[in-house]
Amino acid sequence: MTATKGLEGIVATTSSISSIIDGVLTYRGINIDELAEHATFEEVAYLLWYGKLPTQSELEGLRSELDAYAAIPGQVIEQIRLYPKDTNSMAALRTAVSSLALYDDAANDMSVEANLKKAIKLQAQLSTIIAAFARIREGQEPIAPKAGVSIAHNFLYMLTGEEPDEIAVKALDQALVLHADHELNASTFAARVTVATLSDIYSGVTSAIGALKGPLHGGANEAVMVMLEEIGSFENVESYINDKLNNKEKIMGFGHRVYKNGDPRAKHLQKMSRELGKLTGNMELYEMSVKIEELVTGQKGLKPNVDFYSASVYTTLKIPRDLFTPIFAISRLSGWTAHILEQYENNRLIRPRAEYTGPASQSYVPINER
Numbered sequence: 078m079t080a081t082k083g084l085e086g087i088v089a090t091t092s093s094i095s096s097i098i099d100g101v102l103t104y105r106g107i108n109i110d111e112l113a114e115h116a117t118f119e120e121v122a123y124l125l126w127y128g129k130l131p132t133q134s135e136l137e138g139l140r141s142e143l144d145a146y147a148a149i150p151g152q153v154i155e156q157i158r159l160y161p162k163d164t165n166s167m168a169a170l171r172t173a174v175s176s177l178a179l180y181d182d183a184a185n186d187m188s189v190e191a192n193l194k195k196a197i198k199l200q201a202q203l204s205t206i207i208a209a210f211a212r213i214r215e216g217q218e219p220i221a222p223k224a225g226v227s228i229a230h231n232f233l234y235m236l237t238g239e240e241p242d243e244i245a246v247k248a249l250d251q252a253l254v255l256h257a258d259h260e261l262n263a264s265t266f267a268a269r270v271t272v273a274t275l276s277d278i279y280s281g282v283t284s285a286i287g288a289l290k291g292p293l294h295g296g297a298n299e300a301v302m303v304m305l306e307e308i309g310s311f312e313n314v315e316s317y318i319n320d321k322l323n324n325k326e327k328i329m330g331f332g333h334r335v336y337k338n339g340d341p342r343a344k345h346l347q348k349m350s351r352e353l354g355k356l357t358g359n360m361e362l363y364e365m366s367v368k369i370e371e372l373v374t375g376q377k378g379l380k381p382n383v384d385f386y387s388a389s390v391y392t393t394l395k396i397p398r399d400l401f402t403p404i405f406a407i408s409r410l411s412g413w414t415a416h417i418l419e420q421y422e423n424n425r426l427i428r429p430r431a432e433y434t435g436p437a438s439q440s441y442v443p444i445n446e447r
C-alpha cells in the first residue's frame with residue numbers, strides 16, 4: 078500500500094453536481110461563465126439541489142420557503158450573545174450551525190423530504206446567523222430577516238440595517254453564484270465523509286464549515302486581505318511580493334490543486350473588482366491586486382484562484398474582512414447540501430486506508446520497566 082499525499086488525483090466518488098474538465102467548471106453541465114452572467118444565486122441553489130434550472134413558479138416557491146425559514150431560533154441568538162466578542166467568525170458560524178440542530182425536531186429525520194427541507198432551511202438561516210453575530214459583537218441588536226428579497230440583499234440589509242444599493246446586491250449575488258459548488262473540494266469532501274456514516278445533515282455542514290475555515294481553502298480570501306493591508310499601498314507591492322517569493326512563502330489566493338492554467342472564476346471576480354473600484358472612485362486595491370498577479374504569475378507561473386480578487390471585491394462592498402470566509406460558506410452551503418443529499422442517495426461508508434510508517438512490531442513494556 079502506497080499513500081498518495083493529499084489524495085492528489087484520486088477519484089473518490091461519482092457525482093452529477095459539478096465538474097471540472099480541462100479547466101472548465103460546470104454546475105449540472107452548465108458552464109460557470111454562463112451562470113455568472115445570467116443566473117441568480119437562488120436559481121443556482123435550485124439547480125444544485127434539483128438538478129435542473131427552476132421555472133418561474135418553482136423559483137418563487139423556493140424564494141417563499143427561504144423567506145419562511147430565514148429567522149433563527151431565539152435560543153441560538155441568545156447563545157451568540159454569549160460568544161466572546163473576539164471569537165473567530167468561522168468558529169462562531171460552526172458553533173451556531175451545530176446549535177441549530179438542537180432546535181430542529183427533524184434534525185435526525187433521514188427521509189429525503191426532511192433532508193431537502195433542512196438544506197433549504199440552512200441556506201435561509203446561514204446569512205441570518207452571520208449578520209446577527211456581526212452586529213451582536215459590535216453591541217448592536219440583530220436585525221430580523223426581510224421577506225421578498227434575495228439572500229444577497231437580505232444579508233447586506235441584516236448586516237447594516239440599511240437598504241443596500243442595487244450594485245452591491247448584484248455584485249454579492251454574482252460572487253455567491255461563483256462560489257456555490259466545486260466538485261470534491263476539501264470542505265465538500267469533509268461533509269460527504271461525515272454523512273457517509275449516516276450522520277445527520279447538520280453534522281455534515283458543521284464538518285464542512287470547519288474545513289472551509291483553513292487558509293489553504295476558504296480562509297484564503299481573508300488571508301489575501303491581510304496581505305493587501307500589510308502591503309498598504311501600490312508602491313510597496315513589488316518589494317513585499319519579491320521578499321515573500323524569495324523566502325519561499327506562499328502568496329495567498331494563488332495556486333490550485335486542480336486548475337493549473339487558471340481558475341475560471343477568477344476573471345469574473347477580477348472584472349467585478351475593477352468595476353466596483355471605478356464606481357467607488359478607489360482603484361488602489363484593484364491595481365495592487367493586478368500588480369501582485371503580474372509578479373506571482375510572472376515569477377512562479379501561479380494563477381489567481383477564486384479567493385484572490387474576492388478580497389478586494391468584498392472590501393469595496395465595505396464588508397468586514399473576517400466575514401469573507403463566512404460569505405463563502407453562505408454560498409457553498411448550497412453545494413455542500415447538494416453533495417450531502419447525493420451521498421445519502423447512494424451511500425457507502427468512506428473509509429480509505431493509511432500506509433503505516435510507524436515502528437515495526439514491538440513488545441509491551443510494563444510501566445515500571447520503561
Ligand SMILES: CC(=O)SCCNC(=O)CCNC(=O)[C@H](O)C(C)(C)COP(=O)(O)OP(=O)(O)OC[C@H]1O[C@@H](n2cnc3c(N)ncnc32)[C@H](O)[C@@H]1OP(=O)(O)O
Nearest residue numbers: 292293294295297326327328329330331332333334382384
Ligand atoms: C477556494 C479554494 O480553496 S482555492 C485555494 C485557496 N488557497 C490559497 O489560495 C492558499 C495558497 N495556495 C496554496 O497553498 C496551494 O496552491 C493550494 C493549497 C491551493 C494547492 O496546493 P497543492 O496542490 O497541494 O500544491 P502545493 O502546495 O504542493 O504546491 C506545489 C508547489 O507550488 C508552490 N505553491 C503553490 N501555491 C503557492 C502559492 N500560493 N504561493 C507560492 N507558491 C505556491 C508550492 O510551494 C510548491 O512548490 P515546491 O514544489 O517548490 O515545493
Ligand SMILES: O=C([O-])CC(=O)C(=O)O
Nearest residue numbers: 258259261262263334383
Ligand atoms: O476545489 C478546491 O480544491 C478549492 C476550490 O477552489 C473551491 O472549493 O472552490
